[in-house]
Amino acid sequence: MQRVTLPERPGWRERAAELGVTFADMGGEPYWDETSAYRLTLRQVEDDIEDPATALHAMCREAVAHAVTSEEWLTRLAIPRPHWDFVERSWANGEPELYGRFDLAYDGRGPAKLLEYNADTPTSLYESASFQWLWFEESRDAGVLPPQSDQFNRIHEALVERWAEICAPGEDVHFAADRDNPEDYATVEALAWAAREAGLGAHFTALNGIGITDEGQLADEDDRVIGTLFKLYPWEDMLRDDFAAHLQPSQTRFIEPPWKAVLSNKALLPLLWHLFPGHPNLLPAFMAEDVEAARSGAPTPFAAAIAEAEPQLARGFVTKPIFSREGSGVVITEAGRETGRAPDDAYSHHPQVVQALAPLPVFDGFHPVLGAWIVGESCAGLGIREDRDRITHNLSRFKPHFIQG
DSSP, rough: OEEEEOOOOOHHHHHHHHHHHOSSSSTTTEOOSSSEEEOOHHIIIIIIIIHHHHHHHHHHHHHHHHHHHHHHHHHHHTGGGGGHHHHHHHHTOOOOHHHHHEEEOOSSSSSOEEEEOOSSSSSHHHHHIHHHHHHHHHHTTTTOTTTTTOBBBBBHHHHOOOOOOOTTTTTTEEEEEOOHHHHHHHHHHHHHHHEEEEETEEEEEEEGOOOTTTOOOOOOOOOBBSSSEOSSOHHHHHHTTTTTTTTTTTHHHHHHTTTTHHHTTHHHHHHHHHHHHTOOTOOOEEEHHHHHHHHHHHTTTHHHHHHHHHHHHHHHEEEEEESSSSSTTTTTETTTTEEEOSOTTTTTTEEEEEEOOOOOHHHHHHHHEEEEETTTTTEEEEEEEEESSSOOTTTOOEEEEOOOO
């Protein structure tokens, strides 16, 4: 894995504007950055990213099966008790999933390490699936990239196939997001584009435009009943909103399904370590309250596992809230000293997870995080974000990649 300096495509900003990419720059800094790209070998992609990510997702599904029948883990996951049955039934009924994104630490050599799973409302989809592919084709055609190069990216094609698998021909799907957030809108538009190619009807509705009919059904701004809803709105918020009691009786089919509340939660990390201790793609992880209990001698069922992990935690660990976005609330501690802290702590009131530190690699002063996209139950592509800081946040740059060798 290498970071390679490359010339930018002439006129790419104008091309981006034509395609509706209004977030090429954010906060006065580049977001899409093609002054360099990451080069990976085919072996690295297949053996170190694609296959492990697919296996990780299978493990996550095992974790859901364990959690939805465990009061202990539903409590640790902070899923509101009135909705335990809603979550469990969605899993028992086999309600289908669409997509997700694993965030991985990977330096091109050792096993990729799971940092977290964005399994419910992952963004950066359009730039990963479409704009990155356009960059690759145009750069290869211009001779900037070798003619035999490739890109790990069949995200759009996989989404088209997945929509056709989980929906009936001609089925109408509503797509809901924050109308005023360009990146969120681009994400739902990328998903709707794939749905239309799969032969489905796709209708955008603003999140705040969804209401409840007299019959208890969800309806859009034009009073159309919502039968199937893709919502770019996290389950941890939906299950706590004033209208949460209306969700299960509405008979709406939600994508992602309610059981994704287990996977979109960073308490998944201790659950995975509990079920698969020592797995090469996992890092030791525990609820902070269990670590504190073990260190004070108070009873905790995870005392032995924590004691075994203490040498690794002593070298470095990260604390993060079980509900958070874009690095908010993340704190890095190394050798007993705080060495990094996210400036935003809006989620820090939530329960905390302690995860062993996997230092991000450094390429030309930047720290990349690899986003392995899952569509259905398989890994379908790769997107990379990088930052000079060790904590990736909402303004971290998106970097294209290609395969050579």
